[in-house]
């Protein structure tokens with residue numbers, strides 16, 4: 001797909017991720033076990049590392065990042081980022097234009 005992800009409605013992004021995202025084969029890898037199952041910290045960190053590796057070669061990585069920045073997920077690994085990392089990216093995106101205008 002050669003369309004700017006930000007121009008796509010969320011429903012289209014969800015469809016693309018569901019049909020082409022590499023995580024579709026094993027959603028638990030990115031989302032973790034359900035709320036009723038304990039996941040030790042070491043297991044969670046290891047799982048998230050593997051999920052990030054899967055994201056690195058995902059064919060819809062750019063769409064996934066756009067989706068995650070827009071919907072602000074509260075759990076899971078999205079485009080290789082955890083929710084708190086996505087929040088930091090959003091903050092950087094807000095301040096970057098001002099910073100660039102200062103150096104220009």
Ligand code: SF4
Nearest residue numbers: 021023055058064079
């Ligand atoms: S970038 Fe990662 S989380 Fe997003 S669709 Fe691809 S594999 Fe799934």
